Every structure is written in C-alpha cells, then in structure tokens.
Amino acid sequence: MRYNDSIDVLKGIGEKTKKAFQRIGIETIQDLLEHYPRGYEEFGMPVCISQITEGDTVTIEASLVKSPSSKKVRNLQILNAEVRDHTGTLSVTWFNMPYLMNKLRMGSRYLFRGKVKVKYGRLVMEQPKIYFNKDEYYRLLKVLQPIYPLTEGITNNLIIKAVRQIHNELQFAKDYIPKKIAREYSLMDRTKALKEIHFPKDRASMIKARERLVFDEFFLYSLALRRLKSSKDFSKTEYPMRIKPECDDLIKNLPYSLTSAQLSAWEDVKKDLTSDRIMNRLIQGDVGSGKTILAVLALLMAAKNGYQACLMVPTEVLAKQHYKSLCGLLTNYGVSICLLTGSMTAKEKRDAYDLIKNHMVDVVVGTHALIQEKVVYDNLALVITDEQHRFGVRQREELMTKGGKPHVLVMSATPIPRTLALILYGDLDISVIDELPAQRLPIKNCVVGTDYRPAAYRFIEKQVAMGRQAYVICPMVEENELIEAENVIDYTQQLKEALPAHIKVEYLHGKMKAKEKNDIMERFAQGDIQVLVSTTVVEVGVNVPNATVMMVENAERFGLAQLHQLRGRVGRGEHQSYCIFVCGTQSREAKERLEILNKSNDGFYIAEEDLKLRGPGDLFGIRQSGDLEFKLGNIYTDAAILKIAAEAARKITDEEAQEIFEENPFLEDKILYQRSSTL
Numbered sequence: 029m030r031y032n033d034s035i036d037v038l039k040g041i042g043e044k045t046k047k048a049f050q051r052i053g054i055e056t057i058q059d060l061l062e063h064y065p066r067g068y069e070e071f072g073m074p075v076c077i078s079q080i081t082e083g084d085t086v087t088i089e090a091s092l093v094k095s096p097s098s099k100k101v102r103n104l105q106i107l108n109a110e111v112r113d114h115t116g117t118l119s120v121t122w123f124n125m126p127y128l129m130n131k132l133r134m135g136s137r138y139l140f141r142g143k144v145k146v147k148y149g150r151l152v153m154e155q156p157k158i159y160f161n162k163d164e165y166y167r168l169l170k171v172l173q174p175i176y177p178l179t180e181g182i183t184n185n186l187i188i189k190a191v192r193q194i195h196n197e198l199q200f201a202k203d204y205i206p207k208k209i210a211r212e213y214s215l216m217d218r219t220k221a222l223k224e225i226h227f228p229k230d231r232a233s234m235i236k237a238r239e240r241l242v243f244d245e246f247f248l249y250s251l252a253l254r255r256l257k258s259s260k261d262f263s264k265t266e267y268p269m270r271i272k273p274e275c276d277d278l279i280k281n282l283p284y285s286l287t288s289a290q291l292s293a294w295e296d297v298k299k300d301l302t303s304d305r306i307m308n309r310l311i312q313g314d315v316g317s318g319k320t321i322l323a324v325l326a327l328l329m330a331a332k333n334g335y336q337a338c339l340m341v342p343t344e345v346l347a348k349q350h351y352k353s354l355c356g357l358l359t360n361y362g363v364s365i366c367l368l369t370g371s372m373t374a375k376e377k378r379d380a381y382d383l384i385k386n387h388m389v390d391v392v393v394g395t396h397a398l399i400q401e402k403v404v405y406d407n408l409a410l411v412i413t414d415e416q417h418r419f420g421v422r423q424r425e426e427l428m429t430k431g432g433k434p435h436v437l438v439m440s441a442t443p444i445p446r447t448l449a450l451i452l453y454g455d456l457d458i459s460v461i462d463e464l465p466a467q468r469l470p471i472k473n474c475v476v477g478t479d480y481r482p483a484a485y486r487f488i489e490k491q492v493a494m495g496r497q498a499y500v501i502c503p504m505v506e507e508n509e510l511i512e513a514e515n516v517i518d519y520t521q522q523l524k525e526a527l528p529a530h531i532k533v534e535y536l537h538g539k540m541k542a543k544e545k546n547d548i549m550e551r552f553a554q555g556d557i558q559v560l561v562s563t564t565v566v567e568v569g570v571n572v573p574n575a576t577v578m579m580v581e582n583a584e585r586f587g588l589a590q591l592h593q594l595r596g597r598v599g600r601g602e603h604q605s606y607c608i609f610v611c612g613t614q615s616r617e618a619k620e621r622l623e624i625l626n627k628s629n630d631g632f633y634i635a636e637e638d639l640k641l642r643g644p645g646d647l648f649g650i651r652q653s654g655d656l657e658f659k660l661g662n663i664y665t666d667a668a669i670l671k672i673a674a675e676a677a678r679k680i681t682d683e684e685a686q687e688i689f690e691e692n693p694f695l696e697d698k699i700l701y702q703r704s705s706t707l
C-alpha cells in the first residue's frame with residue numbers, strides 16, 4: 029500500500045463509499061490518515077444507577093425489569109424500557125429502533141452506554157448502545173475510541189476499520205522533518221504519531237502525538253511561507269517610484285508632528301515603494317495611533333509618480349470620511365480624488381468609471397464597489413486596504429488583479445501578538461505603530477450598573493456644555509422580544525427626554541439607507557449633532573476628534589476587542605475623554621471581564637486577556653470562520669507549538685527546505701493551496 033493510492037484499495041470501500049469520502053475531501057490513503065479524530069470516547073467502568081446525575085455519559089450494567097413498550101409520535105418510533113441494578117432503576121429510551129423489542133429479554137443483564145437526561149423530572153438514558161456481551165465492552169475499557177468527523181454514508185466504525193487496515197499495511201508514514209530538528213525538539217516519530225492520534229495508548233500519548241502532528245503542520249507552513257515570500261521578494265515591480273518632495277511638504281504642513289513610530293513606518297513604506305520589488309506591507313497600530321496619515325502619504329507618493337492608487341475601506345461612512353480628509357490634504361498638491369461606493373446612483377458610478385479609466389483621477393476611495401468588474405484602472409500601482417479583516421483576502425486579491433501587480437499596503441488596528449501576526453499575515457512585512465501621539469490623554473474608564481444612567485446623562489450634558497460630543501452604543505437596532513438589550517430607536521427617545529431640549533440627539537444604525545447614514549455622520553462630524561446613539565457601525569475607523577464620551581449600553585454583550593475598538597472612537601484629539609461601560613447584568617464574570625478594559629487602554633494587553641478568557645473565536649473578530657484552518661493545529665490555542673515550529677523552520681537552510689519540498693512534490697502545493705483559500 030502506498031501513500032498516494034486511492035482509498036478504494038482498502039477493504040470495504042466501494043464506489044459509493046469512495047464518493048462519500050470524496051465529499052469530505054478524502055481521496056488517498058494519506059488523506060484518510062490525516063483525517064484526524066475530532067475527539068475520543070473514553071470507556072469507563074460501569075457505574076451504579078444511584079450514582080448517575082444529569083448530563084453524564086455512562087455505562088451501567090443492569091437487567092430489564094419491564095418489557096419494552098413502543099409508541100409512535102409523528103415519524104418517530106419510541107421504545108421505552110426500564111432497567112435495574114442493585115442500587116436503583118432507570119428509564120431507557122430508543123428512537124426508531126423497533127427491532128430491539130424482540131432482542132431484549134426480560135430479566136437478562138446487559139451493559140447500556142449512553143447519555144442521561146432529565147425528562148418529566150426523571151432521569152432517562154437516551155439511545156444507549158447495548159453491549160449484549162460483557163467481554164466486548166471490557167475490551168474497550170481504558171481505550172480512547174476515536175470519534176471522526178463524518179458525512180452521510182460514512183460511519184465512525186467504517187473509518188476506524190479503514191484506518192486500522194492502513195496501519196497494518198502501510199510500513200512508514202512520510203517524515204518531513206529533518207532528523208536533527210526532530211531530535212532537538214524531542215518530537216515523537218511521525219509514523220508512531222499517526223498511529224497514536226487515531227488509536228492512542230492513553231491520553232498522554234495522544235497529546236504527544238498531536239503535538240508532533242501540529243508541529244509538522246506549522247513547521248511546513250512556515251517553510252512554505254518563507255519560500256513564497258522570498259520568491260515574492262524577487263518579483264520585480266512594474267511600478268517603480270521615486271521619492272517625492274510633496275510628501276515631506278505634507279508632513280511639514282500637518283498641524284502636528286508625526287510620532288517616531290509613524291515616521292519609522294513611513295520610512296518602511298518609502299523604502300518598499302522606491303525599491304524594485306513589490307510592496308506587501310501591513311501597518312499594525314492600536315486604535316487612534318494615526319495610521320491614516322501613512323495611507324495618505326503613500327497615496328500622494330503614487331499619484332505624484334504618475335500612477336493611480338486606491339484606498340478600499342469597509343463601510344460607506346468610512347469611505348466618505350476618508351474621501352473628505354483626502355480632499356483636504358491632497359488637492360493642494362494637484363492630486364484629484366474620486367469616491368466610489370455601492371450607494372451611488374448608476375449615473376454617478378458611470379461618471380466615476382470614466383474618470384478612473386481615463387486617468388482623470390489619481391486616487392480612488394471607496395468600498396467593495398472598487399472591485400466591481402466594470403471598474404477599469406489606468407496604471408493602478410498601489411492598493412491600500414483599511415481594516416483588511418473586514419474584507420476577505422479574496423477581495424483584496426481581486427483588486428490586485430485590476431492592476432498589473434500593484435503594491436499592497438494593509439492597515440490593521442487589530443492587536444495580534446507578533447507570532448500570530450506572522451502567521452496570519454505571513455506573506456506581508458509588518459510595521460508596528462506602537463505609540464500614540466504625545467498630547468493624547470489616556471481615556472478615563474468606568475464600569476457601572478444601569479442605575480448609574482442618570483449620573484452619566486448629567487456628565488454628558490456637562491461635556492456638551494463644554495463643546496464636546498458623545499456616543500452612546502446599544503447592541504440592538506430595534507426592540508426584540510426575545511433579547512433583553514437596549515435598542516437604538518427606543519434609547520434615542522429616552523435620551524431625548526432625559527437631556528435638555530437644546531442638545532441634539534440622533535441615531536445611526538446599519539439598517540438605515542447609506543445616504544441617511546452619511547448625512548447623520550456628516551452632521552455629527554460637523555458638530556450639528558451632539559449625541560449620537562448608534563449600533564456598532566461606528567466601531568471601525570470613525571474619526572471625530574471632538575467626541576469625548578463613549579457610553580456603551582449592555583457592554584457585557586460585546587467582545588473585549590470590540591469594546592476597545594468602540595472606545596477608540598474617543599480620545600482622538602487633545603481633550604480628555606471618557607468611556608462608560610454600562611453592564612446590564614449582575615454576573616460577576618461579566619464584570620470581571622469589563623474590569624480588564626477599566627484597567628488598561630492597551631489593545632495588545634486586552635487582546636491577550638480576552639484570549640485567556642473567551643478563547644480565540646470571539647477575540648479577533650477576524651478570520652474566525654474557517655480562516656487559516658489547519659487540520660489539527662489551532663493557531664490560537666496551539667500558540668506555544670506555533671512558536672517553536674516557526675523557530676525550527678528558521679533553523680532550516682534554503683537548501684534543506686528545497687529538499688523537503690522536492691522530495692514531496694505535492695506538499696508545497698497543498699500548503700499553498702490552503703494558504704490561498706485562507707490568507
């Protein structure tokens with residue numbers, strides 16, 4: 029049996045089963061070996077009925093004390109029975125297994141294994157597996173039985189049998205890792221690891237096997253990425269640029285001086301743009317750290333070199349905001365700018381397409397509309413995506429195909445620990461803005477209960493009297509009977525009543541028409557509206573430096589990273605700013621979580637704490653669903669393995685890497701295929 033053989037060389041896999049396997053991406057012996065269990069079932073000694081509590085999955089040894097009775101409820105054939113051991117009795121239920129009626133004998137002892145629930149106030153074991161033969165069960169004791177991801181037509185048992193056969197007939201699994209690395213990191217042998225991951229001797233052995241296989245995934249991924257990156261490094265740009273004096277001039281004329289972190293990021297960008305290679309850079313900086321100006325400088329540089337450049341942002345509100353600030357900063361330098369968003373009329377769009385195609389504009393700002401088929405660019409040399417996590421990388425790539433191979437600059441305010449950033453944005457170089465403008469005062473935070481509202485409103489009133497503005501965030505747009513949380517529409521009404529009439533309160537939410545949203549945002553930015561009640565649509569990138577209060581209702585409903593983003597909407601100017609997190613529950617856990625924000629304004633710290641508390645899914649708000657998935661490894665929870673695997677990959681010379689992939693010609697493709705579908 030060979031690694032690349034089709035799975036139908038295995039006994040019991042015919043045409044139909046083969047097709048079913050294909051549906052979950054399994055074609056070869058290797059695929060099946062790498063179809064890892066999603067968990068294990070641990071068989072324990074039988075327990076006494078009196079020891080069982082709700083929710084347990086247990087085995088009992090008991091005899092049937094009442095003949096099974098059968099009834100039909102809609103399409104379901106339900107079989108009820110009662111069993112007893114020396115400590116008590118238990119109800120047992122099976123669904124759609126009528127043939128058990130004749131198989132189970134009154135008074136006989138069997139082993140039943142299943143989950144115990146409470147139904148009508150009584151404990152019931154549902155759909156238990158029956159072991160008619162005691163020895164059959166005792167053989168399973170202490171063994172971790174693999175539980176596989178399945179699809180229709182494929183049972184767990186079928187996979188177990190097939191994998192066992194592979195283990196019996198395949199001598200060696202391919203080992204990708206050089207011996208010196210395996211030794212240095214005390215890795216389990218790969219062949220053994222592939223056995224133990226499916227049929228572990230015990231838990232410790234399974235963990236060690238898993239570590240080895242996760243290491244392989246990360247190690248190879250890091251290597252492949254390195255090769256990809258170095259090959260990219262050699263890809264010559266079609267859009268070489270020269271340094272332009274206008275950029276220095278713009279910096280000189282700003283009402284503030286750039287921080288040293290901004291300056292050093294700008295140096296990175298300049299170096300990239302003036303080199304003969306394509307730029308692929310991520311600028312990572314906490315909320316309000318001043319990333320936008322770097323985008324502006326890069327756009328100016330591209331335009332002054334005679335190229336087109338575009339800035340793609342996730343929302344219409346943000347596109348409008350950037351458009352306005354770009355016009356303010358760049359028109360003096362003879363740069364023409366146009367806006368392109370989904371809500372523009374057909375005619376407006378057509379006009380924009382014409383301007384772009386004929387290079388009547390140098391810079392295009394917009395939303396997804398920028399990557400519509402109809403947009404034809406003329407010499408698109410630079411693509412900047414803001415908050416790229418809101419775009420799939422697919423979309424980014426689509427935009428890239430509109431130019432030859434434009435330079436790419438990605439802006440992200442998502443605080444990700446460096447090791448993770450290296451993997452998540454593995455093909456990008458990274459500049460970090462780790463410093464806030466000097467004159468910023470740290471935001472003052474408080475976590476309060478709903479009874480604090482009257483005091484909060486008085487506080488907002490005072491701030492407004494001083495010429496400042498406030499945001500109030502609610503989780504919902506409108507009332508929903510099923511969810512107890514504040515909603516924007518009703519809240520605005522209440523707030524209008526609670527605040528003096530001269531204070532203008534308006535609302536903003538995602539369901540409003542683009543034009544209405546823009547209008548409200550514009551009026552807020554101009555100071556015509558003093559208090560804006562909104563959903564999280566303001567979360568990303570909105571910049572109104574005069575706003576100094578952020579009040580978040582039902583703060584417990586948001587992730588910490590998201591709350592940090594919301595908080596980032598204030599403290600963007602020279603005024604002291606405040607954040608009031610209103611906790612709508614008494615839960616201690618919720619309050620503890622919010623205390624993390626109370627204590628720190630540092631996005632990286634918050635991200636780490638959130639990771640500890642809630643796990644990765646909720647934290648990053650990015651790349652959550654199926655993003656950068658490895659078969660076994662999880663880049664967040666296996667961060668420790670990721671770190672050493674990346675370190676090990678760095679120890680490999682280019683020649684050694686070449687050898688690894690040469691020996692396994694399908695491997696690199698496979699990894700990079702995964703990359704392109706995820707990164």
Ligand SMILES: Nc1ncnc2c1ncn2[C@@H]1O[C@H](COP(=O)(O)OP(=O)(O)OP(=O)(O)O)[C@@H](O)[C@H]1O
Nearest residue numbers: 284285286287315316317318319320321441465569
């Ligand atoms: N060096 C600086 N000194 C003072 N103010 C600055 C400096 N750099 C930028 N700013 C101002 O700080 C505010 C926030 O900057 P910007 O909008 O670029 O933040 P950002 O990094 O994009 O944040 P976010 O991720 O929250 O959108 C803007 O009003 C900007 O004009």
